[in-house]
Amino acid sequence: MASNSVLYRCSLVSYQYTSAATIIVGRRTVAISGNGFRACKPIRLARNCCSYSCSYPNPNDSAFVVANDEKYGNKQNISLTPRLYDYILSNVREPEILRQLREETASMRGSQMQVSPDQAQLLAMLVQILGAKRCIELGVYTGYSSLAVALVLPDSACLVACERDAKSLEVAKKYYELAGVSHKVDVKHGMAADILKSLILNGESCSYDFAFVDAEKRMNQEYFELLLQLVRVDGVIVIDNVLWHGKVADPLQVNDAKTVSIRSFNKNIMEDPRVSISMVPIGDGMTICRKR
Numbered sequence: 001m002a003s004n005s006v007l008y009r010c011s012l013v014s015y016q017y018t019s020a021a022t023i024i025v026g027r028r029t030v031a032i033s034g035n036g037f038r039a040c041k042p043i044r045l046a047r048n049c050c051s052y053s054c055s056y057p058n059p060n061d062s063a064f065v066v067a068n069d070e071k072y073g074n075k076q077n078i079s080l081t082p083r084l085y086d087y088i089l090s091n092v093r094e095p096e097i098l099r100q101l102r103e104e105t106a107s108m109r110g111s112q113m114q115v116s117p118d119q120a121q122l123l124a125m126l127v128q129i130l131g132a133k134r135c136i137e138l139g140v141y142t143g144y145s146s147l148a149v150a151l152v153l154p155d156s157a158c159l160v161a162c163e164r165d166a167k168s169l170e171v172a173k174k175y176y177e178l179a180g181v182s183h184k185v186d187v188k189h190g191m192a193a194d195i196l197k198s199l200i201l202n203g204e205s206c207s208y209d210f211a212f213v214d215a216e217k218r219m220n221q222e223y224f225e226l227l228l229q230l231v232r233v234d235g236v237i238v239i240d241n242v243l244w245h246g247k248v249a250d251p252l253q254v255n256d257a258k259t260v261s262i263r264s265f266n267k268n269i270m271e272d273p274r275v276s277i278s279m280v281p282i283g284d285g286m287t288i289c290r291k292r
């Protein structure tokens with residue numbers, strides 16, 4: 001450990017892309033200002049959380065966190081500070097039309113729900129690597145993630161975009177038009193599970209290459225079961241918010257219905273032999289599943 005390092009007890013550094021951030025240090029919640037970040041709800045410190053050593057005296061600067069727990073072999077992990085996250089975002093190639101949509105959505109209710117530019121870029125890349133032609137998204141909101149996917153789909157491809165809220169769908173449809181991708185997006189207004197069931201009844205099982213799940217979190221297990229029917233072998237299902245602002249890792253103190261449900265879903269998926277998985281700490285956490 002560097003001689004000027006400071007030992008912090010912290011449960012999580014939690015950021016969202018808009019205007020400030022918080023870190024919990026000891027018993028205090030410290031607000032960190034930084035361009036482009038929004039303050040998150042502070043997460044209470046677990047009594048038994050492990051200690052982390054940060055190699056800078058200012059938590060705003062500490063990019064590396066070392067878990068002191070022998071169990072992890074003192075592995076160094078990146079702790080995403082506002083500065084580092086700014087750096088990551090400055091290395092995202094966000095198409096102009098997505099930037100416009102993000103800015104229009106920023107003043108709307110629920111704008112924090114939108115995936116971050118780095119997440120959208122990852123989704124688009126997965127679709128490209130897969131050579132996906134048939135995709136599904138559950139939870140469109142104003143269309144940021146679906147537009148990122150539609151932009152990289154070939155003209156003959158299709159994205160089934162499911163959303164229950166008609167008002168936010170209007171914004172999404174406007175941007176599909178502006179981006180010239182409307183012909184690739186099949187907008188479905190309704191409840192995600194019902195739409196998936198109707199696709200199955202329509203004989204579309206095993207015909208999809210890619211699915212992104214970002215709707216009602218407590219329905220994730222049901223969405224996943226339906227999507228496993230709709231996606232082909234070697235197809236990919238990505239689930240968002242699997243870290244749920246870090247609450248999933250604090251079972252001693254955080255047990256609200258949504259957190260318990262996401263925690264239970266994560267456990268089920270971890271033990272599910274039907275898929276290979278990778279939980280990625282990007283945004284609020286995404287699990288990438290490949291159907292075996």
Ligand SMILES: C[S@@+](CC[C@H](N)C(=O)[O-])C[C@H]1O[C@@H](n2cnc3c(N)ncnc32)[C@H](O)[C@@H]1O
Binds near residue numbers: 192
């Ligand atoms: C987290 S937001 C989606 C954000 C979007 N992926 C983006 O990047 O902009 C979740 C959306 O799911 C929608 N939603 C929630 N429950 C739903 C359901 N049961 N069926 C369809 N849509 C649902 C909400 O109305 C909301 O717009």
